[in-house]
Amino acid sequence: MNNSEKDKNLLFQIFGNESHNEEEKKYEKLGVKFNPFPRSGTSNINSGDFYNAYLVPIDSGAEKELNQFIGHSLTANVLDSDDKFISATVVGDYGSGKTQFLMYARYLLNIIESSSERQERPYVIYIDNPGLNLLEFIGSIISKIGEENLKKYLWENIIHRIKINPNLKSRLTPFSVRENLLFQENIDPFADDNIVSYKKFLDSFVKYIPSTTQRKKFDVEFKSILTTILENETKDTVVAHYFYEFISGDYGINKTWEALTSGTLKQLNGKEASIIKYVVKLVKKQGFTDFFILVDEFEDITEGRLTKTQIDNYVYNLRTLLDEQREWCLIFSMTPLALKKLKSVSPPLADRISSRTILLQNLNKEQACSIVRNYINMAGKPNSILPFTEAGIEHLKDKVEGNVRRFLKVAFALVEKAATNFVSFDDRINREFVENNLISIEEE
Template structure:
């Protein structure tokens, strides 16, 4: 779930990774890299050279590829670093491991060095390179905007390797794209790249949420994009007062000890007013209902009702 489409598509992809979780996605990347190293002789031997050179050690040499070091990448890295006594050798090891990681990630993505560099930036902290998470997820890498389709496919490949089968991407507040926050050039670039993303082979479900007005504005900007977006269209109608009362009753019932059709402590007039103040939108209605219940707990006596007057008083401050 992405609650902000960003100002360019690469930011949206960064938000996908952020939604998965920085540490979680880093773990997925390391799993991919370490599994390849373990099963590829040239990579394995390249790293083992650093602990096979003769050096005075107090303890017997340990195998970094033993099962006890498979739990996470930090155990694996420590198993090497702790056996390399020379500071310059440790630095050299980090360089070789970085080159190996970049090589593996690139191989997994048709030799694409841009994608490899993007993913490397996510795990770079483990190589002693400090990059803020914001820098990574903003998608500011050079040439990245031309690689959006490949990048999203690469992310999905990594996730699928962890055992996940389906990938759903819900982007909310898409009306931000046409609300005036972006320049005409930025909107054109965004819509062009999004159209390319939809046209190319994809193995995910993409759902964009926006207002009807935003959809009409988008039609003026990019009719071909709207044609693709509205191939399947879900229209969420505004709530009638009857529906609003039913929703409130159902949500209140979830917390009641006995089943009832009552909307108490709300009056019907209050719910109708709150629905109107919410623009007849379900999520805003429920947010305001919750807010008024909190106020009622603090201010009303037991048995009192949440009336239209009470709602008017507090929603004017909301």
């Protein structure tokens, strides 16, 4: 048997006689275009707004609380416009749908940001790892902004500061004068076409510096200007130094992105408020009005990953950070046990982050039907639960004890089995079908 025949044999073992086109048609008898349920039962945090738009919270009370929270968070603080702080905590057992709830919150904020009918432009970040200490938490936030984006925001701000400051601008002027010109004019580094990107701005200087000695003078002068701007804006020389190190790689020195995002720069311990305050400031200079952080899996902090001393340090530092940094809005998710432990470890922090609590409970019959309807709608059949029946959905809900994750995982497997076994368009995933297939599914 040659390699080609071996390959065909392996494909037959996996797919049988089905061709790729037949695979696409496998769900037709179910009345759907594809299997919309997540095979793992968990949300895909990288899914786009098209996907999340279908997954409206099945608990109308929780949905209402989320809408109210977002509305209140985007309402201007008349007494102090810089004080944007507001926080909520989504509480639910493992597998209760907390991650998908945060994905829907992100979708709503993105809708607001892109709406031409609203003035608010919220910037939203989702993180699923709060880290082992506060510096790692801040690093996760910076990482989600992205290296190139943060670099771009920093450079745009720096170039703007130089351009509007005659003193700083004059210090760079000698390096933009080209010698021995006959038919060419001097380059204006601050011309519109040279400040469209930091790379063009830097090139307008370094590309025409004639000697190594002159280049060294430029590096010294430019570093002095950068650190002056960063120190003025961060109000902290240590923080300014590391932001300088991060961007200085763009003209030949080095950068510290990995260290910034991993939280390994121990010199920045205690500087978290200064870092995040400057990052939020840079983001808002891009036209965003509000800064949202969605923090998933916060139970990791209190449920076994950290020692008691680490927990104490983390919650104390986070409480201090929330007192100092008031220009953001946060939504945390955690289990009821984690919130209970947090209240025992640090009542002040628990009060700050859970002033609004959104409780996600196990599925009831109506909610189970709603979640099936949401997913089936995504697969091309509006306002329908078919091929499921209400009795089949209720039986599945009872068997998984209302746990959303298990419910969705089994629903995916049931659709796959139905696609293989159904012979008629009238076949249904009813109580009997669920009962007959549940044991084999859970053993897989």
